[in-house]
Amino acid sequence: MRLSRIIMALTVGLAVVAVPTAAGAAQPQPAPSATTDPPQPPPYPPVVASLTVNRPTIFLGETVILTGTNFGPNETVDISVTVTPLAAPAGGQAPARRSDGSTVAMAPVAYQASAPLNFTAFTNAQGRFTKSYKPSVTGLLTFTATGRESGRTASTELRVLHKKQPLPVTGDSLGTPMKLGGGLVGAGAIMLLLTLAWRRRQRFGGAAH
Template identity: 70%
Template sequence: MRLSRIIMALTVGLAIVAVPTAAGAAQPQPPADSTPQPPPDYTPTPPALTIDLPTITIGETVVLTGTGFGLNETVDIDVTVAPLAAAVPGQAPARRSDGTTVAMTAVAFPQSQPAPRHFTAPTDGNGRFSKSYRPSDIGRLTFTATGRTSGRTASTNLTVLPKKKPHHGGLPVTGDSLGTPLKVGGGLVGAGVVLMLTAFGWRRRNRLGTTR
């Protein structure tokens, strides 16, 4: 009887000791070489493409700035041109006879070198770039930048307006429109003077003839 109690006590003791050991084994163990694990990857900043002036007059230059692209990669920039909307700031919209507006077509601005529709820009160590651009087209331009290595893309828009024509008020006056009437008037005055002198001389001659 005493032997049975001893065996039971030993069994219970072994069970109590085994429970913490099994619980410890179930916990995640650190690596055998105790090498620290790297922190989880951070979420990269989304790419963005901005422009310093959203609306310009043809002949002016803008600066494109890209951020959030790959580090030290080449970025391809494509340009598309669309007609301007009818309502342009500072200009009255063109209208049809039924009252509907007419969109303005894109017009090329003559210059020595037309602006490219595709060009590239290199990024720096922070994934940033800046690029100057002088449009040669009147219209709504869309710039789309795509990183060759990262594949990140972003876009922005630019409105290019035509140059405003000078407004003098009232009817336009030109040198030709004034010169022609002056010349005609001067000729008529001269002809009138000649006729008057001729008539005066003719009358005087007749009087002298009658007196004789």
């Protein structure tokens, strides 16, 4: 009898001790922090500048408009130009031909003003600029624009072709029409003389009858 009471008392004591332990274990525990750094905002895509020309191909002596966008606001933009020669056409430039069959080379037109290979442009509050440019050489021109403060850069290409030139007028070219005109005048004079002689012969022949 006494033994059973002792066992019951031990069971009740163990139950009382186990209840707080189970309650503490049931409480949610805070998740361990993976990092102590504050959360960072999501990254934004970088701003890409652009540079374009209004015409991709022109003839020498014509003007193009360069347009830059997405540069820094109110920024100075440096523009450099590199020139790559174009491939010569098959057979080269056709020479002028004289009336006797000989040829004479055509000299290219010389331009007094030389376009700069380095110049600047200035953007507005939206980071945009326009700049006119008149090339003085033929070839494939590459424009590279770089913002001084933003460091943004962009490039574009322009193809400049030789302007078609009319055939040169040489002394032989002038002599040919003059020779033809002189020949026609001479032929007309001969026909006139023959006509007068024929009329005179008809007049005297009629009088003889």
